[in-house]
Amino acid sequence: MFTLQQCQEIFNTALLREVELLKKKPEELYLPVEYIMSSGGKRLRPSLVLMSFNLFSDDIESAVYPALGIEFFHNFTLLHDDIMDKSPMRRNNPTVHTKWNENVAILSGDAMAIIAYHYISKCRAEFLTSVLETFSQSALKVCEGQQYDMNFETLQDVSEADYLKMIELKTAVLIATSLKTGAILGGAKTQEANTLYDFGKNLGLAFQLQDDLLDVFGNSEVFGKPIGADIIANKKTYLMIKALSVARDNDLAELKQTLSNKYSGHAEKIKTITGLYHKLNIQKYTAGKIKCYYDNALQCLESVNSGARTKEYLRSVAEMLMHRER
Secondary structure: OOOHHHHHHHHHHHHHHHHHOOOOOOHHHHHHHHHHHOOOOOOHHHHHHHHHHHOOOOOHHHHHHHHHHHHHHHHHHHHHHHHHHOOOEEOOEEOHHHHOOHHHHHHHHHHHHHHHHHHHOOOOHHHHHHHHHHHHHHHHHHHHHHHHHHHHOOOOOOOHHHHHHHHHHHHHHHHHHHHHHHHHHOOOOHHHHHHHHHHHHHHHHHHHHHHHHHHHHOOHHHHOOOOOHHHHOOOOOHHHHHHHHHOOHHHHHHHHHHHHOOOOOHHHHHHHHHHHHHHOOHHHHHHHHHHHHHHHHHHHHHOOOOOOOOOHHHHHHHHHHHOOOO
16 A cells, blocks of 8 residues: 555655656746646645555556646646735745736646546546546636635625535535546546545535645745635635634634735734734634544544555545645
């Protein structure tokens, strides 16, 4: 069985090889693709493809191309998200639209989506229909999640349930699809593939909520993005939605006043909102929600029948995500 680190190494070797093939013209199209694909990242999703595959088969190299497809698609969504969010930094590097311009970033992102399908389709013929259908449904759901996220920017009231549905679509679904894709390619039964999807969905929800938490309470040098970016942008994260639901009287008034004041200094705004989060125990609420999804994920994993093959390495990934700092 392969560990997360071993799967990352296998994937990174393949990625370096494929990135070299992107050194072609027009450079304005391919250089940004090479740039974002070489800028680091956890490589979590493609590694989960390989680890899930390895629960049912040893020929892990046969799952590398679909894993590449999922990683290219994931980075395509990040590239376009950064444009929409006007984010200046990603992984401690300038975002593509900052380094070049928005038009270049849009077109290079489009190319990445096409490249993703090229790699996804490079699997055994017997699995092609199922893999493509799973990936296409997931890709569309990610777009739905991004649209909900943009809708929330102009809505006054967003419920906790609405937010959790949005992050399920925007983030959790692709993690779930990574695991299901690996299982399909490994020859798993439909029930096992679907259960691994549920494991990934719950893990993905915990992952995104942890991301929300780190945006406020993390270390910017470790996290890779400026701390408090969601607060500055008035993002309706789980923390903010929870704070608005539990705050009362003066605390609620101060919270709404700070959110409505577009001209307050960023440092002051972050300090005020973070102070209210501490006062309202928002960090504790969020950590509790993360643990709930984490526990659900482990229950799903336990019910997967992978024969004599151990699921311990996937458990270790879940545990690592629970205690990450970036």
